[in-house]
């Protein structure tokens with residue numbers, strides 16, 4: 001078992017992954033600045049697992065603070081979730097996004113190198129496939145165009161980590177390209193708790209179901225898809241957490257760089273997700289058709305062969321279970337975490 005540093009461990013995907021790491025018997029050290037999360041998530045990880053861990057409230061832009069974490073702990077590998085992730089906001093605040101995500105990653109890699117830790121699992125995204133590649137997305141496709149600054153931070157960080165790995169063969173890098181993580185921990189203690197108006201479909205639907213929002217805005221019903229709404233590859237956040245356990249094992253045992261899709265390989269439309277949530281909460285949810293949003297594409301889903309081959313990993317949960325677990329979290333936490 002290893003000692004894993006988790007950046008952004010109080011966030012949505014990070015918190016579920018921390019719980020999974022502890023349950024598997026790993027030790028973890030968590031860092032977060034709570035810019036998009038709450039300390040309560042950390043308490044709940046401890047409640048779920050019955051295990052304690054070290055936490056440092058710090059900004060990954062602060063090299064000295066990161067360096068201290070490596071000096072005070074023997075870290076075997078890093079899972080790097082910390083970053084800003086709102087696509088629309090990144091268009092309004094490109095400098096903040098480039099600085100936080102890219103400079104933050106540079107500080108982290110520098111602290112790792114100086115302390116002899118050269119194994120990293122990075123949270124990348126399906127957004128690196130841009131708009132020109134055909135679905136399903138395969139890891140070998142070209143990835144150098146994105147549609148917004150957030151997407152470009154992922155493209156650039158993938159490049160930086162690849163260059164670092166080329167420069168020094170001791171590095172081991174897994175670039176995990178997530179598709180659309182939704183759902184929540186089975187306990188209902190952890191889930192997605194966005195600040196303000198949700199940017200993503202699933203937490204938005206959850207807020208319509210709990211009466212916080214009047215209706216769901218569906219951006220376009222005239223796409224070339226079975227029901228006209230956009231199709232995405234939704235993946236249960238616990239499946240995603242499980243994918244990180246495999247990626248950690250992989251980077252601990254190998255060197256080099258690998259990009260790996262983490263999705264189900266199956267596309268679901270906006271209406272599919274809405275209907276699954278209606279089934280879970282037992283009522284009809286109001287929606288309105290709105291114009292298409294700039295930058296949205298019709299289809300996005302993964303080819304999942306590489307994750308199967310390299311990690312022996314496959315998503316287990318279907319859309320109904322994602323919706324049921326998401327609703328369970330919403331019901332139990334009407335005011336979030």
Ligand SMILES: NC(=O)c1ccc[n+]([C@@H]2O[C@H](COP(=O)([O-])OP(=O)(O)OC[C@H]3O[C@@H](n4cnc5c(N)ncnc54)[C@H](O)[C@@H]3O)[C@@H](O)[C@H]2O)c1
Nearest residue numbers: 008011012013033034035036037059060082083085123125
């Ligand atoms: N949720 C998705 O749909 C999705 C899809 C693809 C990729 N990703 C990526 O996965 C990662 C985790 O996403 P999430 O959904 O859990 O987001 P999140 O916002 O819930 O978690 C990110 C965490 O990082 C922390 N953080 C941000 N900047 C920091 C800094 N400078 N120093 C310290 N902590 C900082 C935030 O406080 C938060 O707790 C992100 O890098 C995101 O871009 C997410």
